[in-house]
Amino acid sequence: MSQTTDASNGVKSQIESLLFIAHKPLKLKDFSNLLEQDQGLIKTALDELTTEKRTSGIVLLEGNEGYVLATNSENSTIVKKFFNAELREKLTEATVEVLGIIAYRQPISKAEIEAIRGVNSQYSLRTLLMRGLVEKIPSPSDHRSFLYQTTTEFLMHLGLASVNDLPSFEQLTSEVKLPETPGIDAGTDAELEVSPSSLPPAASSQNENIDVQ
Known part of the structure; x- marks a missing residue:
């Protein structure tokens, strides 16, 4: 029993080290290949780690891309405060609006985003892709x-475990406190105020069912 526990703790320790240095999500098969362990054992270790770290400042999250270490959502206020200066320099108001639309309508096409905003959104999408905040996936209806x-x-x-934990649309788009008159480069999208009422029904109804943190 002791040997089994030691082995399990050893695997959990290795998993945590890999996640710390990876700087990207790791899938179950990644851990299995790297540690040369059965996926069943790896999954058990991941589940135990998730439970153990639930009240820690650093938690283990499972997303579409795999497992990743993240800050505890209970500390989201101080984490957002820390990142605010960096994000303020990187994202314009238009880009934050595009990010909000994607968050509540995902997956969504560029054409749908531009139909909602009424302006070309290429610059904002490129910025969000470069920042690693959004990603492109093949359309199931048109490859x-x-x-x-x-x-x-x-x-x-945002210090969230999943998109189901998203705050209200207004709170999300106001998380980054931008200057009142941000400098806009020539290639930047035109600024356009977006509110939940201007979104298609699917976005508005989803927004109404999300608790504000």
Whole structure:
């Protein structure tokens, strides 16, 4: 029994070290290949780690891309405060609006985003892709086109476990306190105020069912 416990603790320790240095989500098969262990054992270790770290400052999250270490959502206020300066320099108001639309309508196409905003959103999408906050996935209806969805990195910035924990649309788009008159480069999207009422029904109804943290 003691040997089994020691082995389990050893695997959990190795998993935690890998997640710390990976800087990207790791899937079950990644751990299995790297540690040369059965996926069943790895899954058990991951589940135990998730439970053990639930009240820690650093928690283990499982997203679409795999497992990742993230800050505890209970500490989201101080984490957001820390990241606010960096994000303020990187994201314009238009980009934050596009991010909000993707978060509540994902997966969503570029054409749908631009239909909601009424302006070209190429610059904002490129910025969000470069920042790792959104990603492109093949469209199930047309493999020649792509849809946009948020990433695990996006959830980490907000200190959330999943998109189901998203705050209200207004709170999300106001998380980054931008200057009242941000400097806009020539290639930046035109600024356009977006509110939940201007979104299609699918976005508004989802927003109404989300608790504000």
